[in-house]
Amino acid sequence: MRILITGGAGFLGSHLCDKLLAQDHEIICLDNLFTGSKSNIAHLLKHPKFEFVRHDVTDPFKYEVDQIYNLACPASPPHYQFNPIKTTKTSVMGAINCLGLAKRVKARVFQASTSEVYGDPSVHPQPESYWGNVNPIGRRSCYDEGKRCAETLFFDYHRENKVDIRVVRIFNTYGPRMHPNDGRVVSNFIVQALKGIDLTVYGDGSQTRSFCYVDDLLEGFVRLMNQTETVGPVNIGNPGEFTMLELAEQVLKLTKSKSKIVHKPLPADDPKQRRPDITLAKKHLKWEPKVPLAEGLKKTIAYFKTKV
Ligand code: NAD
Ligand code: UDP
Secondary structure (H helix, E strand, O other): OEEEEEOOOOHHHHHHHHHHHHOOOEEEEEEOOOOOOHHHHHHHOOOOOEEEEEOOOOOOOOOOOOEEEEOOOOOOHHHHHHOHHHHHHHHHHHHHHHHHHHHHHOOEEEEEEEHHHHEOOOOOOEOOOOOOEOOOOOOOHHHHHHHHHHHHHHHHHHHHHOOOEEEEEEOOEEOOOOOOOOOOHHHHHHHHHHHOOOEEEEOOOOOEEEOEEHHHHHHHHHHHHOOOOOOOOEEEOOOOEEEHHHHHHHHHHHHOOOOOEEEEOOOOOOOOOOOEOOHHHHHHHOOOOOOOHHHHHHHHHHHHHOOO
């Protein structure tokens, strides 16, 4: 198949390019390089089935493709809050452009949605049927509401125009090729530990997240895209739940770092708890994560040792 991946030069997108090329597909990687980088795809630039296009997903594009994976959108809070209006435009106009293309060329189109659609959840763990608790006017809203609106567009194009959609809700994912200055917790703690500087735990560190290793996540993506039982939304994530203090301690242990833990103010609207209910993924995709946190962290630490 010929497959378009928007955001293909980012952390998840570049791994997806690798995975789909290994399955012998032809890949068009479209990215404006806002948070992604050519170094993530440098090893692919000479591959005969790989093409990189520098383009903004908010501007229309046309390719004859069989499948579209829409991943374009900054994912870490400092990056998506850097230009919040652009973040909303990226999610909303990017979705419209991908859906319009899918409609014209009859491609199957996949949306990388997020656990952030659940906001600061009052239901725990979060099943797909939970409608969420999102502040519509806060600092995180540009991302959360942009992604929620993108889901709305996907389902309206599906109902109104019979576009063949798949929607995945991704829970915190980590692994090699995260940007060292990305600002997300796993990369921050590892980089801080390797540099021997203080690990910055926001708030008292009792808030929880559930961390999925990138290889597990992408297996879930491809299974969702290539089955016909469900269009989603489907949660993909690792149900292992950790406080940020527990994560900091694990990182210190695995890096054998002498760094200390310091506390910084908790950002506004920071969700207090997050854990996926993956019943649907298990049932429809026969999917569940395989890589435990300690093992995934070891691989990620090995990557960052080459970068910092
Ligand atoms: P990332 O920031 O590494 O990748 C995003 C990519 O999109 C980058 O290459 C960036 O340059 C590109 N991009 C941003 N705006 C664009 C635009 N207007 N036009 C074209 N390209 C643009 O982040 P990631 O972790 O790889 O996330 C990929 C997708 O998965 C995002 O849509 C994100 O919202 C979603 N997601 C990720 C996580 C996670 O934990 N990694 C969790 C939930 C959802
Ligand atoms: N966090 C932290 N220290 C950091 C970066 C983040 O304690 O250096 C916390 C953050 O407040 C949040 C959790 O870690 O509670 C996950 O943050 P991240 O930005 O990785 O993802 P998200 O909040 O979008 O789930």
